[in-house]
Amino acid sequence: MALRVGLGLVLLLVVFALPPRPGPIGDLRFPVEWFWIVGALTLVRGRGFGLLAALVLAFAASTTVLRLADWGTIAAFSRPFDPVVDRSILVAGWHLLSGTIGNGAAFAALGSAVVLFLCLVLILAYGLSGVRRLAGRTRAALGIATLAAGALATIALALMPADTLSVSAALSAYAGEKFAAARQSYAAQAAFAREVASDPLRDAPPERLLAALDGHDVLLVFVESYGRSAIENPLFAPRTLARLGAVEADLARVGVLARSGWLRSPVAGGQSWLAHGTMLSGLTIDNQTRYESLLQSDHESLNALFRGAGWRTVAVMPAITMPWPEAGWFRYDEILAAKDLDYRGRPFNWVTMPDQFTLLRIGEILQRTSQPVMLQTALISSHAPWTPIPTIVPWETIGDGHVFDAQATSGVAPEVLWRDPQRVRENYGLSIDYAIEAVGAFVDRFARDAVVIVVGDHQPAELVTGPDATRDVPLHILTADPRILDRLDGWGLVPGMVPGPAAPVLPMQDFRERFVRAMSGGDHAS
Template sequence: MHRVHTTPASPASALAGLVVLLGGLTATVGLGPVAWSVGLACGVGLLGLLAAAMGRHDRPGLMPADRVTLARGLLAAAVAALVAEAATGRDAAPLRITLVALAATALVLDGVDGPVARRTGTASDFGARFDMEVDAFLILVLSLHVARTSGWWVLGIGLARYALVAATWVWPWLRAPLPRRSWARVVAAVQGVVLAVAAAEVLPDRVTLVALAVAAMLLAESFGRQVHDLRRLALRPPATDRVVTGFAFLVVWAALVLPDTVDLLTPAGLLRVPIEGLVVVVVALLLPGVARRPVAVVVGLILAALVVLRLLDMGFRVVFDRPFDVLNDWYYLGPGLGVLRDSIGGSAALAVTVGAGALLVALAVGLPASTLRVAGSVHRHRRGSARAVLALGVAWALLAVAGVQLASTSAAHQAVDAVAQVRADLADRRTFAREIGSDSFATENDGMLAGLRDKDVLLVFVESYGRVAVQGTTYAPGVDAVLDAGTRRLRAAGFSARSAFLTSPTFGAGSWLAHASLQSGLWVDSQQRYDQLMTSDRLTLSDAFRRAGWRTVSDVPADTHEWAQGQAFYHFDQMYDSRDVGYRGPTFGYASMPDQYTLAALRRLELTGSDRRPVMAEVDLVSSHHPWTPLPRMVPWARVGDGSVYAGMPEQGPSADVLFRDPERVRAAYGRSVEYSLRALVSFVADQPDPDLVLVVLGDHQPHSYVTGADPGRDVPVSIVAHDPAVLDRIAGWGWQDGLRPSPTAPVWRMDAFRDRFLTAYGR
């Protein structure tokens, strides 16, 4: 028999090799003291652990495959040194290229030590464990590096192995051996390759994040499967095994028939035959064992993604009255979390976020595990599975002939719709680019807005002020009364108003889309269109006023940070937010300050004094923003001051969690919030009448569907208020109705039509 020679473990020679490697890196890309310390510490730690393990296994030396693994470990230590160097602030291309090259070499060598061990007949548990630990260390180092640019969640990929080791201290049954799984090695290789590619920074950020997320889900599935198998071997009797298999069937069934609207989430909606499920069973019957497991995992991951999309569809239909857009709507998750935090508090919002994250992990792990179990059960019971598919297929066909719709294709429709939406979004970029470039007002300067010369013009958006606030709802009479009283009060102060409706491009949220549509004269109904518009030089109303000599102002009390687009696209001369209007009072749910204070601060900061340019200001009134509680009260304008007068008011109203237990109370609270905003605005105008003041007052969108009811449309009221009769004479041909309250027969325009008609009416 061929004798394989062992090599005595020589820590000194291995450490010397590492020093030479670090020295070479210092000469080529440059390593500082921190990098040297990290590299040497990792090398010494590796050699120390190796020596201890060899002592426990009574091994006098290293086998050939072990020497390959040791070389990989030293390369991983060098990669750690480069990661430490990059963390000090250096991120030069040579350093990054070298880091990726060393990591790639270590990954390639991972495919060498196993064949060497098998060819030389020296495969052992020691060698396998040594190989696995070096793999885990390299993955940890790479994940630490990638996490700096892609998010610290990536570090979870590197810590997964060590978390499992730590778990064995609590659950000793996790230490039990399992048969080798080729899929587990594939998943481990995927982690290394994806992290190395991410470290190279050669792919677009979004593609890199998707690849990392897929790698993380595969890793979660692999570890979850390992834990599942160990638990089953340790504790599960045969009867329980059958229960778990039955539960897996139910999970897959529910994932396939889950609807995308809350209304269809009923027992009858779930008791349908998923045609996709029958197809999956047939595929499991036909596939050989080698292919069945990876296909089952892929199907499970696809199902998990489709379930997430359908849950998002449910939420978006409630809030936005439309399904989730796969390409564009991820943006809303951040603002949505902010609204949630402002509405229910930081702790509750954190709990919701953690719960959502736990659900994602459960889906990413549970559905692949369920499809694996279903596929295995189908394969073990081939004849019974074939009969079940045949019986369900026949039952479906007979019931279909009888007019009973028992079949479900929810998952297939979801996938097809998502692909179609992505294709439509990509095509829309080209369409919208042409629309942006077509603008008859782009080069017009002479006489622009001459009909408003020397007037202060306020473009006031009242949050969630929709048609339902003035017509056809239980809360409309209260709002109508405020509008009618406001019309009378304004008339007594010398003002007149004309009103109609505009159709908003958004519903329930996304105010910035409405603002952009009104200002640009374009239909901005998606985040993609908004982002595309923000990088253009399209003429906006604020820019038109600025060209014509007005001082342009943005007053957005809901903002808590810089708004880059305010200057880069809208070209406002001055922008106010919650930080710089002097407010010292309490917050009211989402609203950082009452609308009355917003208007008082605007008057104080911009509308007083005679030696100034006329002002055009876009003002957002947000007291009528979800969750519509707590609500401030009007105070005498002379007492507004720095807002301290509002202290104690928030505590007098119901909290959001109490209010939302009763849908009728929610609707009533919405109505009262709109009443407050309109009352504050009318009082602002009438309390100190300014004959040179003009207002364009409108809603940004309808409130959420749990306030509006079904099919409310997207119309919002709009009014132009002026003291000078000549201002309203210029829009006499529009057919708008007298007063602040438009009737059901009032004209309706799309919101993007307003800019051109406004500029035309007041052009010369």
């Protein structure tokens, strides 16, 4: 019986001691809550024991799930898990996992995790239930000892400076923080309902909406996982800066000028559609609940504003492979999802097609459309798993995409690459290099007369950037019309393709209103 109880108490200790994120063993602290709970279990009798044991088991299981969920969202999105608004992460996470390692391996990994968790819960229940079978003297001695230790540890924590003891009350603080965060999330959703009902561009519309852009195609190009780290982290900066410099020089030779700066994305690591929604709505969309509320509102997207001003609005979305009913809110005149782009080559694992093929189709749209086009796209070659990495081919050889088949079957498999974090980072840098090269070549060939807004949607995951990366993403505005760039004076943008390291960072949700007002009215920026 002692072995059974010891197993339960040790497992309870392990569960309670789980840290906020994976780290060195030396960083672990003994949870003071363990003393109090074990003491209570040993002293409570009868039905009270059964109720208390059930509550302890439920608390241990729920905090374990939340801790592990935090590990996942911190690694993927650089933030803790929010059970109120993160329902969609389960679906998005499954699509990413299955697209990276395959359905079979994903099912095996998920099934193994569920079975392991259930086994741990059953073992914990078995061990804790054995406490009631201990001899009376043994229970009393264990209870008094643990309660005394708990009292001493609690007093010491109250009197001594933080982090001086190997004991902590972090579990209680964690539970309180999760409860407070849930309340804040509910309150934030109520506040968002008021935000989405207010629109300064509707309440105080600018004169001559978007008049400065008359006659120009306008392209909004999101580049997947293109974050500030790609430009400033020493792991990636040399290659990225060289590519940006080369693109700047190539475009300058054909009269295309650039201004660059920073935006602050609402997300990191994933959930690109939230960044898209933020940029296009002028509202902070940092969780799925806000996104769904936005889609049910009459708040006008940036696309809709262009449509109302006379542009034909088009979405080219190579990552969309399933029905996309929410697209109705954006008010596109035409939507080209993956199947509509007629790519016949092999996919690059999760990535349906290389960016160059997507950009070729965009070029063809611009060439065949007489009406000015406002086009939004989300390039995906720089999306995880970052293998294989495409390379640029002559535009005239692309055809239906079979020219990329050899590239699509090259390189290592994702499950091999992701065993080596250093190789993951190397491939990430290569994918950003390819995406920037492809965009530069596209503008040179198809969009010299357009206004091209190139922006990263978010930073990549912490595995790539490290734990202290900002949420900043690069912004590049390209045009051959210097009068358009003059209207952006005061934004803190710098000439060329490399944003200034000390340049101000504009929240992504501010772009919509500032850009529309700058491009509306008379001859001067507003």
